[in-house]
Amino acid sequence: MTYSLTLSEGELARYRMMAQGARAEEAAIWSAAGIRPGAAVADVGCGPGATLRLLAEEVGRQGRADGVDQAAEAVAAAIAEVGDLTQASARQGMATATGLPAGAYDVVMCRHVLAHNGGQESAIVAHLAGLARPGGAVYLVDIDANMFWIRPSDPDISDLQDRYHAYHEARGNDLGVGRTLGELLESAGLAVEAFRVGGPVLRVPPGLRGPAWAALDALLAAGLATADDVARWDAAFTRSDARVERPWAFFPTCIAVGRVGS
Numbered sequence: 001m002t003y004s005l006t007l008s009e010g011e012l013a014r015y016r017m018m019a020q021g022a023r024a025e026e027a028a029i030w031s032a033a034g035i036r037p038g039a040a041v042a043d044v045g046c047g048p049g050a051t052l053r054l055l056a057e058e059v060g061r062q063g064r065a066d067g068v069d070q071a072a073e074a075v076a077a078a079i080a081e082v083g084d085l086t087q088a089s090a091r092q093g094m095a096t097a098t099g100l101p102a103g104a105y106d107v108v109m110c111r112h113v114l115a116h117n118g119g120q121e122s123a124i125v126a127h128l129a130g131l132a133r134p135g136g137a138v139y140l141v142d143i144d145a146n147m148f149w150i151r152p153s154d155p156d157i158s159d160l161q162d163r164y165h166a167y168h169e170a171r172g173n174d175l176g177v178g179r180t181l182g183e184l185l186e187s188a189g190l191a192v193e194a195f196r197v198g199g200p201v202l203r204v205p206p207g208l209r210g211p212a213w214a215a216l217d218a219l220l221a222a223g224l225a226t227a228d229d230v231a232r233w234d235a236a237f238t239r240s241d242a243r244v245e246r247p248w249a250f251f252p253t254c255i256a257v258g259r260v261g262s
Contacts, residue, residue: 022054029257032194038059041105042098042100042108044067044128047074047078049090067088072092095117096127098127105132108131110124110141122187128188137260138188144252150247159229179254186258189261196255197254202251216230
């Protein structure tokens with residue numbers, strides 16, 4: 001997979017906002033899966049480390065939180081994000097071949113990775129299952145883009161989203177992969193303990209532009225956007241940012257937890 005999202009300061013802030021929201025929204029599921037003080041946790045596809053840091057805080061100095069990402073720039077950002085936490089690490093590796101020790105983790109988390117690795121979903125989940133110790137858990141989070149909405153909508157921002165979806169579809173990626181998480185866990189031999197759809201409905205804060213905007217360089221390189229398109233989309237976000245009454249948006253996430261046999 002080529003890392004398509006440019007890690008600007010705005011994008012890093014979005015990752016931190018998402019991570020904080022995930023910890024708040026998923027607190028009970030994190031605990032039930034085994035994310036607690038002293039646990040060993042892997043974060044596969046850790047990106048710039050926002051969730052990795054929160055996992056490290058949850059397990060404390062007696063635990064471990066090891067992150068892996070394919071992209072060197074994401075790993076560098078993750079190392080900086082967790083640099084003051086001795087229980088945390090980040091390294092470069094593939095989601096199908098992380099280089100992490102087999103059977104070593106109480107929980108193996110993989111957030112928003114499967115939708116970007118079309119055709120490798122089963123291989124990734126099988127590898128994750130191999131990292132979990134007997135009785136451990138694999139914790140999957142991904143999207144079903146068909147459930148996302150924003151109101152009131154803007155036709156230009158909707159156009160950007162459509163181009164972003166086309167970019168992924170051309171690469172064989174499945175932006176509806178969230179609905180298959182239970183099947184993927186079962187195919188890897190795991191018992192599904194939880195499978196749910198959630199996420200906040202919130203007012204979109206000014207300045208938030210999301211992953212489609214962060215993928216502009218990739219869209220341009222793929223011939224799915226022009227400089228005129230970028231200017232038009234930028235103007236649409238500027239209009240949205242100027243709204244006194246903020247738009248409402250639903251950012252859905254599908255969450256599934258599978259347990260390894262003891």
